[in-house]
Amino acid sequence: MRFKDIEGQEVLANRLTEIIDSGRVSHAQMFLGPTSSGSLALAIAYAQYLNCEHRQHYPEGSPLRADSCGECPSCRKYQELMHTDLHLVFPTATTATVTSKPCSEDFQEEFRQFLSDNRQLGTEDEWYAALGVDNKQGMIRERDADNIVRTLGLKAYEGGNKVLIVWMPERMNLSCANKLLKTLEEPAEKTLLLLVAESTDRMLQTILSRVQQTVVPDRNNDIDPERRTAMGAMFVSWMRLLFKLNMQQLSGWVDQMATLGREQQKQFLQYAQASLRACFLKTAAGYELTRELQFGDEKFDASFPAMITPNNVEQMMQAMNDALYAIERNAYAKITFMQLSFTLSKMIKKR
Numbered sequence: 001m002r003f004k005d006i007e008g009q010e011v012l013a014n015r016l017t018e019i020i021d022s023g024r025v026s027h028a029q030m031f032l033g034p035t036s037s038g039s040l041a042l043a044i045a046y047a048q049y050l051n052c053e054h055r056q057h058y059p060e061g062s063p064l065r066a067d068s069c070g071e072c073p074s075c076r077k078y079q080e081l082m083h084t085d086l087h088l089v090f091p092t093a094t095t096a097t098v099t100s101k102p103c104s105e106d107f108q109e110e111f112r113q114f115l116s117d118n119r120q121l122g123t124e125d126e127w128y129a130a131l132g133v134d135n136k137q138g139m140i141r142e143r144d145a146d147n148i149v150r151t152l153g154l155k156a157y158e159g160g161n162k163v164l165i166v167w168m169p170e171r172m173n174l175s176c177a178n179k180l181l182k183t184l185e186e187p188a189e190k191t192l193l194l195l196v197a198e199s200t201d202r203m204l205q206t207i208l209s210r211v212q213q214t215v216v217p218d219r220n221n222d223i224d225p226e227r228r229t230a231m232g233a234m235f236v237s238w239m240r241l242l243f244k245l246n247m248q249q250l251s252g253w254v255d256q257m258a259t260l261g262r263e264q265q266k267q268f269l270q271y272a273q274a275s276l277r278a279c280f281l282k283t284a285a286g287y288e289l290t291r292e293l294q295f296g297d298e299k300f301d302a303s304f305p306a307m308i309t310p311n312n313v314e315q316m317m318q319a320m321n322d323a324l325y326a327i328e329r330n331a332y333a334k335i336t337f338m339q340l341s342f343t344l345s346k347m348i349k350k351r
């Protein structure tokens with residue numbers, strides 16, 4: 001998987017390649033977001049880029065700053081998900097052929113097929129349907145944990161980085177999670193553990209505290225037009241308030257945001273991130289704002305994108321990521337949005 005094949009995640013892809021290029025790769029990371037956001041695809045693209053022998057870098061202003069080459073021996077194996085140093089762990093259940101103690105090793109072929117059939121965007125339910133166990137809840141069990149511990153303890157076969165991707169780690173049972181915890185405490189050299197989760201609700205705090213988290217924003221494909229218009233209006237008034245910093249009006253806006261449910265707050269932040277990304281692409285590369293991302297306010301559409309520049313776009317995205325993470329963890333919405341507003345207000349003036 002190359003980053004260019006994951007639509008609508010350029011900003012995050014750029015942050016990920018930058019981290020790898022700068023050598024600041026953390027050995028245990030979590031990609032958090034619905035599978036439809038491309039979280040699993042991003043994790044695989046990330047691992048492929050890390051191991052690519054001819055990383056490509058593109059001219060400034062390109063939507064993607066860099067990508068894997070797709071052609072070196074490592075990339076070729078990654079494209080097929082057949083690299084000997086790439087290990088995939090995922091929830092499984094008993095089937096007609098595997099009747100007891102199922103584990104990921106038993107279904108590697110099926111899982112690869114499932115990933116390629118669904119462009120790595122398939123949901124958990126779709127996976128169970130592909131396995132033919134529609135009404136069972138899959139799990140990641142002790143046998144998987146033993147494999148993880150053994151795999152991470154071995155040297156990489158091909159001299160690069162060994163990567164272990166756990167999809168839906170929230171399905172780990174307790175003894176599996178505890179075993180995993182041990183490997184997080186004593187990481188082996190040149191091994192990378194990538195957890196790709198949809199929610200942190202069911203995960204051990206001790207695991208969460210040991211992994212670096214990246215919230216993967218939704219790709220904004222499936223928001224109904226009415227809701228998009230409402231979010232557009234909300235975004236426009238927010239951005240204007242960040243310039244004015246009129247406290248009374250800003251706290252009115254925050255109160256309104258706090259009345260929305262957690263999912264809607266997350267959706268709004270993801271919408272805001274997608275909007276900033278579109279603005280930045282317009283500023284940096286002359287891309288026209290896509291119709292979906294026009295805000296429905298002519299004056300704002302014309303003047304706002306220029307405020308989002310290479311000097312502030314990354315920091316603003318990160319601040320929104322932090323807020324998404326806080327909301328995911330049930331932080332108090334009013335405080336989260338108020339703090340975010342102050343932070344963004346400083347950054348937006350820094351253009």
Ligand SMILES: [Zn+2]
Pocket residue numbers: 051052053054055068069070071072073074075076
């Ligand atoms: Zn390559």
